[in-house]
Amino acid sequence: MTGSGTNPAPRVALERVADGTLRVRLSGSWDLAGGVPPADEVVGELERGATRLVLEDAGLERWDSSLVTFLHEVAAEASRRGAALDAGPLPEGARRLLGLALAVKPHVEPPSPEDDALTARVGRVALHVWGTAGDALTFLGETVLAFVALVRGSARFRRVDLLHAFEATGVSALGIVALINFLIGAVLAFVGAVQLQQFGAAIYVANLVGIGVLRELGPLMTGIVMAGRTGAAFAATLGTMTVNEEVDALRTMGLRPAEFLVLPRVLATALMMPALVAYADLLGLLGGLFVGVTLLDLGTTEYVRQTQASVALRHAWIGLSKSVAFGAVVALTGTYYGIRCGRSAAAVGEATTKAVVMGIVLVVVVDALATVLTYLLGL
Amino acid sequence: MDEAPQIEVRDLTMGYGERVVQAGIHFRVSRGEVFVIMGDSGCGKSTLMRHMVGLQSPRTGDVYYDGEGYWAAGEERREALKRKFGVLYQYAALFSSMTLEENVSLPLVEHAGLTEADAREVGRLKLALVGLAGFERHYPAEISGGMKKRAGLARAMALDPEILYFDEPSAGLDPLTSRRLDDLILELRTSLKTTIVLVTHELPSIFELGDHAVFLDAEKKTMTALGKPSDLKESADPKVRAFLSRGRL
DSSP: OBOOSOOOOOEEEEEEOTTSEEEEEEEEEOOGGGOOOOOHHHHHHHHTTOOEEEEEEEEEEEBOHHHHHHHHHHHHHHHHTTOEEEOTTSOHHHHHHHHHHHHSOOOOOOOOOOOOSHHHHHHHHHHHHHHHHHHHHHHHHHHHHHHHHHHHTOOOOOHHHHHHHHHHHTGGGHHHHHHHHHHHHHHHHHHHHHHHGGGTOGGGHHHHHHHIIIIIIHHHHHHHHHIIIIIHHHHHHHHHHHHTTHHHHHHHTTOOHIIIIIHHHHHHHHHHHHHHHHHHHHHHHHHHHHHHHHHSOOOHHHHHHHHHHHOOHHHHHHHHHHHHHHHHHHHHHHHHHHHTOOSSHHHHHHHHHHHHHHHHHHHHHHHHHHHHHHHHTTO | OOSOOSEEEEEEEEEETTEEEEEEEEEEEOTTOEEEEEESTTSSHHHHHHHHTTSSOOSEEEEEETTEETTTSOHHHHHHHHTTEEEEOTTTTOOTTSOHHHHHHHHHHHTSOOOHHHHHHHHHHHHHHTTOTTOTTOOGGGSOHHHHHHHHHHHHTTTOOSEEEEESTTTTOOHHHHHHHHHHHHHHHHHHOOEEEEEOOOHHHHHHHOSEEEEEETTTTEEEEEEOHHHHTTOSSHHHHHHHTTTOO
């Protein structure tokens, strides 16, 4: 900031005067690149009872924030110990900056009223979980009311948003759904074949793939892919809208976010999921057929006939029915975390992560419940 | 302006795609002065600042720092030239996942090579300079708009830059907070001898802070006035006169 020439190292010389005054004589070149010299010596003198500090320019050549940082540290320590401070003999710029830094008294955080006992901490977590569950239930209720409004024809949302949601959850997802399900079908066939070939029953791979893909893996894998893809996109979009106060703007305009933002997304995902799963089923079966024909030397006609003979249509219906629930769960989770997002960029990331994790967990939970239900119904 | 200018904008043309925003921009900024870039909404004030701080490249012309062309320089030199200036963005642009102390000490650790402990000390000083002592551990979401601006300023001056750019520092602040920020800018200029480039359309700030100012006209797509703000009140251009007197001619 000031001066120039050679760059001798920053120096701090201390001189004790009889009446408790400590003269801190500063010299040399103070450059941020060289770091900030420690203030330990001065602090030590203050501990030994210095009651007045005089900060002096004793040949400062060049200085920048490293000097002011040093001065600030020393001044703060002096203030803590009630020692008087005289910065008069410093260069004017440094004196002004020190004055500016000390002008506002440091903000002192009030002590946290929170009890730190184990029972209190467990209680807080329990209350938080209870609160979240209640909040999620409120959100679900608002969405159900939005659907009631839709049925009555009074729901207010833009039809174009619904079309965009159809595109985002349908056509745009075809590629990734096709790839995952083809590979899942192929892997299932391959793993099954290794076992079944030992008993000369390789043809039963068609049964395994047919039932496995149509009833379980097709819907489940598509649900998981959609949680990672669409659920995350919903959370990120609505989260950013929340940060930008767009959701608040909707509310003040008298538009319900549940109708305007949530409804089209949940509707589109729930309606597109069966179509996606039908497509996923087809690709999964093709994956199994591919392995059956190329690796197991089964004939294409033979494999197809075995599939037709062994797989009842109800398996496909069960899978397609579950997919509607999966779609609704994924979209509800994504929109919930998006709308309940905090007000920062980091909060959007957090909302997206939660939406994906919770979306996948709920898809698997719904699948497990559906499996128990179909078992009880004898399907 | 007898001495060599610290910043010189020469024949700058700026645009987005096919659209030219401003053309023929030229002015000089001397060391230690407060230079104001002003104009009506949408005239390209912030775009000009983006060109000056290396965020957007010009169609033609260049921005010279101590005689060295920024856009003519290679990538490595440009990185070095960036060390000359700090920027306070319109909405402070604090990293929301970091505390205020981490925000300020980031450039100190990454660029100045300071140890974490030294960077924290310098960070504490910079926050104290803007009146935020004690808020080191707070996150941006926990403080008010005016405090965010001040924290952004602390980060902008972390590396003791020679030049500070301010994009609409008063935007969204109440008059008192805005006034305190203006006072702080003046105090920093006096204490640090920093050159300040201010993008604003706040008349009190223009008259109180500005040594010189340039006026960008959105319709003519070029600068229509350059000089001391008090002199520009009597400018030959009626639009500049109207702007500086809030339309009361």
